[in-house]
Amino acid sequence: MGINFELLKISKKYGNIYGSELIAQQLYVLIKREKLINVIELGTGLGVTSVWIGTALKENEKGLLNTFDNFEHSGELQRLGIQQELVIYNNISKLKLNDVIKMNKMNINLDDEKFQENFSEMDNIDLIFSDFSHGISDIQNIFRTFLPYLGDKMHIFIDSVPSNLEAKYYLNQLIEDFNNSKIASFIYKQTDKEMIWQSIQNILCSKFTIHHIEEKDTTHQGATTWIIIEKI
Numbered sequence: 149m150g151i152n153f154e155l156l157k158i159s160k161k162y163g164n165i166y167g168s169e170l171i172a173q174q175l176y177v178l179i180k181r182e183k184l185i186n187v188i189e190l191g192t193g194l195g196v197t198s199v200w201i202g203t204a205l206k207e208n209e210k211g212l213l214n215t216f217d218n219f220e221h222s223g224e225l226q227r228l229g230i231q232q233e234l235v236i237y238n239n240i241s242k243l244k245l246n247d248v249i250k251m252n253k254m255n256i257n258l259d260d261e262k263f264q265e266n267f268s269e270m271d272n273i274d275l276i277f278s279d280f281s282h283g284i285s286d287i288q289n290i291f292r293t294f295l296p297y298l299g300d301k302m303h304i305f306i307d308s309v310p311s312n313l314e315a316k317y318y319l320n321q322l323i324e325d326f327n328n329s330k331i332a333s334f335i336y337k338q339t340d341k342e343m344i345w346q347s348i349q350n351i352l353c354s355k356f357t358i359h360h361i362e363e364k365d366t367t368h369q370g371a372t373t374w375i376i377i378e379k380i
């Protein structure tokens with residue numbers, strides 16, 4: 149596939165607003181190289197990461213991105229002269245990504261079993277990009293919700309964790325605990341016993357790797373934590 153100028157144009161125009169241009173390209177390359185199929189994005193924003201992910205899936209001729217946003221930033225963006233929803237839907241259709249991106253306009257509430265139903269039909273999830281909130285409880289919710297969906301390998305990217313020292317150290321310790329087969333108590337905080345059992349099995353059978361990607365370029369605000377979970 150040649151250079152996609154339309155994608156670059158969108159990226160240049162909107163990428164700096166959430167500092168997502170480089171992480172978007174990193175996700176694109178990963179999806180292309182590992183042929184990832186099921187992708188979840190928590191926090192669509194202006195859809196810059198979404199269109200890069202969608203383009204990778206389209207070029208792979210397989211896969212679907214489910215992206216979620218409640219558009220709570222749309223007021224702020226409007227003050228910058230940007231119509232958030234319009235920008236997202238226009239860019240998706242300009243790049244002909246309607247078949248590979250499902251935009252879900254809703255509140256992300258990983259604690260809520262109704263919200264979790266969005267994933268219940270999926271077998272495995274290959275990649276989660278979380279870009280909506282990055283506190284300790286969000287980290288716990290991500291693992292509790294998505295660990296049951298581990299196939300052979302899962303990538304979890306959580307944006308901004310490296311800039312939040314408390315969250316960063318918590319996550320480092322959690323990964324060490326999982327690698328030592330210690331099951332954190334938050335894993336048990338759900339009613340579906342099958343999901344709890346699946347998470348425990350997956351923790352015991354997997355190796356967890358964590359890397360904090362911290363951009364050195366001060367003109368970019370990006371810092372993202374990358375966790376890889378692999379069955380052993």
Ligand SMILES: C[S@@+](CC[C@H](N)C(=O)[O-])C[C@H]1O[C@@H](n2cnc3c(N)ncnc32)[C@H](O)[C@@H]1O
Nearest residue numbers: 168191192193194195197217218220221255256
């Ligand atoms: C940093 S932006 C995402 C940037 C995006 N990945 C990009 O590349 O343009 C965060 C988004 O998360 C959304 N958001 C924050 N909290 C949310 C929640 N509880 N439910 C749904 N969306 C939420 C905001 O509306 C905002 O659009």
